[in-house]
Amino acid sequence: MQPLPFAALALAGLATTATGAGATEAVTYHHQQVDGLSIFYREAGAPDAPVMLLLHGFPSSSHMYRDLIPILSKRFHVIAPDYPGFGQSDAPDAAGYAYDFQTLAQTMETFTEGLGLTEYTLYMQDYGGPVGMRLAMTHPERISGLIFQNATIHVEGWSPDVVAQFAPFWAERTPQTEAPLRQFLHPQTTRWQYEHGSTDLQRLSPDAWTHDQAGLDRDGNDAIQLEYLWSYQDNVAAYPDWQDYLASARPETLIVWGQNDPFFTLEAVKGLQNLLPDAATYLYDAGHFALETHADEIGAAILATMGR
Template sequence: MEYAVHHRTAVVDGLDVFYREAGDPDAPTLVLLHGFPTSSHMFRRLIPALADRYHVVAPDHIGFGQSAMPALEDFPYTFDALTDVTEGLLRQLGVDRFAMYVQDYGAPIGWRLTLRSPDRITAIVTQNGNGYEEGLVPSFWKDVFAYGENPGPDTEGPVRFALTPEGVRWQYVTGVPDPSLVSPDTWTHDLALLARPGNDRIQLKLFRDYLTNIALYPRVHRYFRDSQVPLLAVWGANDEIFGPAGAEAFRQDLPDAEIRLLDTGHFALESHLNTIAGDIRAFLGRVLD
């Protein structure tokens, strides 16, 4: 049986928020939170693979994908603000409790959701979504942190590489043993959205705000220790942004965390969809059912 994926838009605080939705709304909900520079497009194949058992919701963050892209003057573009919109969407959809899949930027948004309403979170799947300083690969993050600490022309240049065709393709194919498994539609799609006038300034603003995520880590770790929330880290072990130490680090505060390292890179779904979908189904089946 095939499960239809619906493409919908809600208005949250006056902003259009695009989201993909599938499955029975009465089933346990799984919220998929995407990273940079993509959108819910990254979950296009995962959603139908899970919709027979779960109610799956995957929004595009403001400034990404098909969601609204207000000017910098009209929206703050901080991770707090992105979380506000995500929280507003879930409440509008009547999603009171949910598991979540977080990747890249989706992780700091997800951590904020947990800190605001810990009792709403039933389980966490993190796919190359860091919650510890371990795993932050220095060769990538030194430029982001330099820019966040001292924004200006000298520090902005290096981080702009992430907005170029070479930089976006690098995220998709680096660490993937067989890059032919990764469709070029992925980075072509992302680049078209990054090329919208003013989007580069939005992304740079979020780069500058990333240090707030690191500052949040001690609170996140305390949440993990206090809640012992079920967590699966299914991780592209060859990621040169969030290395495998980031996956192993979850066991510092969640001794029962399940860690699965895969021979692939940052966007692991592109090469290991079936493996990851199977791991999620087994994990959520154990901890939710």
């Protein structure tokens, strides 16, 4: 399977530059070879600045950070990769490649090491949560801070409606239990993920769900995404370990959250706050993909609170 054609990448917009104090640097686009796979990533900011690693969610890619990267590059060296099976990264056939979160985290770890990244703040949205928490657990010495954006590590943080869809699938994988999960791959669902809970639809760019759906619609990608969804149960099983790590290590943490998220509720925020009482929390009148409407506000919160 091939990555998205370059024309789709153009939806991300032109590289952004500015002048004067706190100027942004051009957003550039690269590929890194990782264990035989070509991993695409976006990069911006001064190379000697503190590193911010942006880990994306389903069904998006680093494209979801297109508005945030120029803001963060004023202070951080920003790196935003696409996972295997997403965006511009390679997407080998699911029959010959392990699309699970342990493998994904290992790939991202090798990716960071290939770039010589020895310390970074993790921005984690959705799938970025389980990827980032594995990176943090494996190499806590590399973590200078964590940012949670609509990424839960608590069972209580899941919407009951979503649990009802996943539970039968994880209990016994059959065509019947798989069918509700296939709904997540449909165009109307992709658009719904962006629009549901958003109170400022005029700020939602159709490029977001159009770009995501182009990836989902590639030949063989349904099998890839179903493997990731099947593997997500391993993340739930790891929640207690991740909670113990946060309660013990107490890394500098920021919570930024679209409070109308149909997947991960405000109970997820409460769980993080209980573990990390010193974490700053900002709630936005937005949905699962809060960056689509509140990138400026979230970017300002990060610059005001992280790495001071």
